[in-house]
Amino acid sequence: MTSGSNAGGNSGARGRRMAHKARGNRPARPVEASAQSDEAADIGVEARIAAGLLLNGALEKRGGLDEALSSPVVAALPGPDRAFARAVAMAALRRLGEIDQILDRRLQKAPPAPVRTLLRIALAQTLVLETPAFAAVSTAVKLAERDPKTRPYKNLVNAVLRGIDRDGPGMTSPTGNLPDWIAARWRATYGEAALLGLALAGRDEPPTDLSLKPGTEPATLAEGVEGSVLPGGTVRTARRGELAGWPDYQAGTWWVQDAAAAVPARLLEVSAGQTVLDMCAAPGGKTLQLAAAGASVVALDRSEVRLRRLRQNFERIGLDAEVVAIPAEDWDDPRTFDAVLLDAPCTATGTYRRNPEVLRATKPSEVAKLADVQHRLLDVAAERVKPGGRLVYCVCSLEREEGETQIIAFLRRNPAFRTVPADPSRVGAPAEALTPEGWLRILPSMWADRGGVDGFFAARLERV
Numbered sequence: 001m002t003s004g005s006n007a008g009g010n011s012g013a014r015g016r017r018m019a020h021k022a023r024g025n026r027p028a029r030p031v032e033a034s035a036q037s038d039e040a041a042d043i044g045v046e047a048r049i050a051a052g053l054l055l056n057g058a059l060e061k062r063g064g065l066d067e068a069l070s071s072p073v074v075a076a077l078p079g080p081d082r083a084f085a086r087a088v089a090m091a092a093l094r095r096l097g098e099i100d101q102i103l104d105r106r107l108q109k110a111p112p113a114p115v116r117t118l119l120r121i122a123l124a125q126t127l128v129l130e131t132p133a134f135a136a137v138s139t140a141v142k143l144a145e146r147d148p149k150t151r152p153y154k155n156l157v158n159a160v161l162r163g164i165d166r167d168g169p170g171m172t173s174p175t176g177n178l179p180d181w182i183a184a185r186w187r188a189t190y191g192e193a194a195l196l197g198l199a200l201a202g203r204d205e206p207p208t209d210l211s212l213k214p215g216t217e218p219a220t221l222a223e224g225v226e227g228s229v230l231p232g233g234t235v236r237t238a239r240r241g242e243l244a245g246w247p248d249y250q251a252g253t254w255w256v257q258d259a260a261a262a263v264p265a266r267l268l269e270v271s272a273g274q275t276v277l278d279m280c281a282a283p284g285g286k287t288l289q290l291a292a293a294g295a296s297v298v299a300l301d302r303s304e305v306r307l308r309r310l311r312q313n314f315e316r317i318g319l320d321a322e323v324v325a326i327p328a329e330d331w332d333d334p335r336t337f338d339a340v341l342l343d344a345p346c347t348a349t350g351t352y353r354r355n356p357e358v359l360r361a362t363k364p365s366e367v368a369k370l371a372d373v374q375h376r377l378l379d380v381a382a383e384r385v386k387p388g389g390r391l392v393y394c395v396c397s398l399e400r401e402e403g404e405t406q407i408i409a410f411l412r413r414n415p416a417f418r419t420v421p422a423d424p425s426r427v428g429a430p431a432e433a434l435t436p437e438g439w440l441r442i443l444p445s446m447w448a449d450r451g452g453v454d455g456f457f458a459a460r461l462e463r464v
């Protein structure tokens, strides 16, 4: 399907603005001749090199972005330059398909990979981050000059980028931003129209969502961060930058958690004094919700490193939980619980708004591999539920094998359990997320007018 790169919601308006700018609202200027452009370019050359490293790291493998972030070239940059490099790489990842469509129309044959990287980085700046074209082009040409592999292509880089600036980017298809195998899967699962919505949901950096400790007034915090209150009480803001400088950060009255990620713990409906097992707890966003509701929480996770973040979060927020670093299946403890939350390890394909690298990092074979792990953990979770107790299973994946299919198979294996249908309005989920079975299938394209949500599947079960 082909549609304007400008289609859809806020991102569309922004895209239109950028495309218009790129077409040259202002008089054409000799790109390399301006003193101003030279200065801008000098400041940013190292940051742009870092952006290329981050982009390629993310495209290479799972964890590649983190590896590149801690590489000497990136780590040595001053904080603002590192943040800029990251923002450029993220913008390029979010719109990679569209950027390549624009480039491929200009290129008679595929350029060497380092040249394509330069071009991708430059377009991410001009088309997404609104960097003036003269600065982005000038830096790209300087970068091309620095490396013997790209030097022969210096004039090509200049001509391609100036041509796009002069003529505009042209029409692009946002679904091209999704890897082919993901697009094919989501088309088969959710349909063609939904696929476009899913692609549009990933084009721009999402807002930041905050979950609140009970006793904190959402409207007051929303005013402090110039945000709004979503159904369910999550505060949403377009604010960026160091969280430590945000209102009441030190007071520990809120933590960052996507609005959809806050739904599963609400679905568990725990009350003060109840015992709860959070089986895959780190870094602890949902554990905080459960503890904040007054429950007595045991938090398990196999990763000690991730649990360190959970402990830091609990300290800042001033809450308490029993924390055990162990694979849940090895936990040799006789206790059963009023409620169990299984936020299972998954492909995380629903989180591509915030982590665009996830779609590139996930390989098709991982879906089946993780489905096996989820199957096993669900059976372990079931054994921990008291008679009459509740079990919420959730994953931030859009793959049916990790969501609906797991619960269908689990209910067949465990006749002692049944679904307790969710009420989206009680748990702050979009109404259209409710499935005929009473589960929640939250898609990133939902609440598009509010800035979208992460993709989640959640089901509430009860041991009868």
Ligand SMILES: C[S@@+](CC[C@H](N)C(=O)[O-])C[C@H]1O[C@@H](n2cnc3c(N)ncnc32)[C@H](O)[C@@H]1O
Binding pocket: 279, 280, 281, 282, 283, 284, 285, 286, 287, 300, 301, 302, 303, 306, 326, 327, 328, 329, 343, 344, 345, 346, 377
């Ligand atoms: C989706 S994340 C959990 C996110 C967390 N619930 C939150 O809201 O912040 C999945 C977690 O499962 C953990 N994990 C994976 N296999 C596990 C196992 N067998 N037992 C316990 N934890 C496991 C991972 O270390 C990871 O932290």
